[in-house]
Amino acid sequence: MVAAVYINKVIYSKFSNWFGVNDNATTPLAPEVILCVSEALTNAWANPSSSSEIGQSAKELINQARKKVATMLNAKPSEITFVSGGTEANNMVLHTALKYFNSGSGKLGQGASLKPHILTTNVEHDAILLPLRHYETEKLADVDFVPVSMSSGQVLVEEIEKLIKPNTCLVTVMLANNETGVIMPVAEISRKIRELNEIRQKEGLCRILIHTDAAQAIGKISVDVEELGVDYLTIVGHKFYGPRIGALFVKEMAEDSTPLYPMFFGGGQERGLRPGTENTPMIHGLGCAAELVSQNLQKYQEAMKKTRDLLEKSLIVEFGENIIVNCDTALRLPNTSSVSFRETTMTGGEILSHCPHLMASTGAACHGTGKPSVILMASGVSCEDARSAVRLSVGRDTAPAEIEQIVQMLKLALKRD
Numbered sequence: 048m049v050a051a052v053y054i055n056k057v058i059y060s061k062f063s064n065w066f067g068v069n070d071n072a073t074t075p076l077a078p079e080v081i082l083c084v085s086e087a088l089t090n091a092w093a094n095p096s097s098s099s100e101i102g103q104s105a106k107e108l109i110n111q112a113r114k115k116v117a118t119m120l121n122a123k124p125s126e127i128t129f130v131s132g133g134t135e136a137n138n139m140v141l142h143t144a145l146k147y148f149n150s151g152s153g154k155l156g157q158g159a160s161l162k163p164h165i166l167t168t169n170v171e172h173d174a175i176l177l178p179l180r181h182y183e184t185e186k187l188a189d190v191d192f193v194p195v196s197m198s199s200g201q202v203l204v205e206e207i208e209k210l211i212k213p214n215t216c217l218v219t220v221m222l223a224n225n226e227t228g229v230i231m232p233v234a235e236i237s238r239k240i241r242e243l244n245e246i247r248q249k250e251g252l253c254r255i256l257i258h259t260d261a262a263q264a265i266g267k268i269s270v271d272v273e274e275l276g277v278d279y280l281t282i283v284g285h286k287f288y289g290p291r292i293g294a295l296f297v298k299e300m301a302e303d304s305t306p307l308y309p310m311f312f313g314g315g316q317e318r319g320l321r322p323g324t325e326n327t328p329m330i331h332g333l334g335c336a337a338e339l340v341s342q343n344l345q346k347y348q349e350a351m352k353k354t355r356d357l358l359e360k361s362l363i364v365e366f367g368e369n370i371i372v373n374c375d376t377a378l379r380l381p382n383t384s385s386v387s388f389r390e391t392t393m394t395g396g397e398i399l400s401h402c403p404h405l406m407a408s409t410g411a412a413c414h415g416t417g418k419p420s421v422i423l424m425a426s427g428v429s430c431e432d433a434r435s436a437v438r439l440s441v442g443r444d445t446a447p448a449e450i451e452q453i454v455q456m457l458k459l460a461l462k463r464d
């Protein structure tokens with residue numbers, strides 16, 4: 048107990064003067080979520096598969112969380128499977144698509160020699176891009192990475208349609224980009240694929256499954272699976288003030304329409320789709336974070352947009368023509384701002400190295416390579432601008448007073464050039 052308090056004190060005192068603007072990499076836990084998780088750690092430690100009263104109360108917490116996650120997405124509880132996070136959810140969908148194609152239901156009308164074909168964009172997170180590259184290398188699938196528009200950073204429905212092949216079994220397009228914040232036209236893509244699926248059914252071709260990675264969109268914009276018309280949707284708790292755990296939405300799961308094939312085998316939890324003793328406290332926390340989003344989305348959205356707009360305005364006032372906001376002509380998340388500095392020889396990484404108390408990144412937080420972001424360049428940002436780009440993403444609680452301090456920090460950093 049003493050040790051825990053000491054560690055907390057060290058951590059909190061060390062980071063108390065950091066500026067909370069890196070919302071896209073991860074978010075802090077909402078205080079309500081911390082309470083839920085702690086409560087469950089103390090009281091719901093029993094195995095949810097146990098028939099004991101305490102085991103069953105843990106099970107009940109999981110059921111409630113499933114309902115809350117489903118409500119947030121306008122889905123049914125039976126359509127939610129808990130997994131470890133976004134990487135797992137995405138991999139599970141890709142694994143499912145391959146198996147679906149290679150099984151009877153996917154192969155309808157196809158010659159046995161055809162490989163499954165998957166369509167995605169060239170700006171997806173690595174948790175989509177890298178498994179797909181792996182499947183290509185292993186010659187298990189053909190993949191087309193559809194280029195997004197160089198003027199808006201958005202993928203165009205017609206560009207996707209052009210690349211659909213008889214053996215296409217999955218289209219996966221992120222709902223919002225983690226670096227630019229650009230929102231993709233997923234509902235429109237789904238409508239088009241559904242129309243094509245009707246024709247394909249008559250031709251005996253495989254039905255195309257539709258997936259969206261909604262990691263960055265949940266908690267920032269409305270995410271409604273009915274409106275989006277998707278078969279699969281990735282949910283990542285630590286992007287919306289929840290714990291580091293995720294879930295996968297699978298529409299009315301059925302073997303021949305929207306199947307889900309497990310990657311792990313074990314104790315049969317999550318209907319055998321994701322076995323392993325459930326992480327009750329984190330699942331409970333995810334449910335709590337989802338409930339907060341259901342209750343407060345508009346408030347969160349308005350607060351973030353106001354702060355992000357103030358940030359961009361203040362940066363432009365300070366840096367004038369020496370700053371540009373990337374992809375600002377497209378529909379963007381209300382919290383994200385990718386900015387590039389001109390008239391500097393410094394890279395985004397070097398600029399941030401002079402802002403030790405600013406939580407921001409040059410691109411996806413998991414990269415950190417120092418090279419200009421390929422995602423930004425694919426979205427139409429010049430190599431020069433991509434070099435000096437910094438991603439600033441405000442959170443629910445980023446205060447206007449912090450904005451001025453962030454601008455001043457960046458100003459001082461750029462003077463080091």
Ligand SMILES: Cc1ncc(COP(=O)(O)O)c(C=O)c1O
Pocket residue numbers: 071072132133134135172174221223224225260262263283285
């Ligand atoms: C769009 C997107 N998808 C997937 C992920 C992966 O999530 P996790 O690292 O929690 O598995 C992230 C995390 O940065 C993301 O931004």
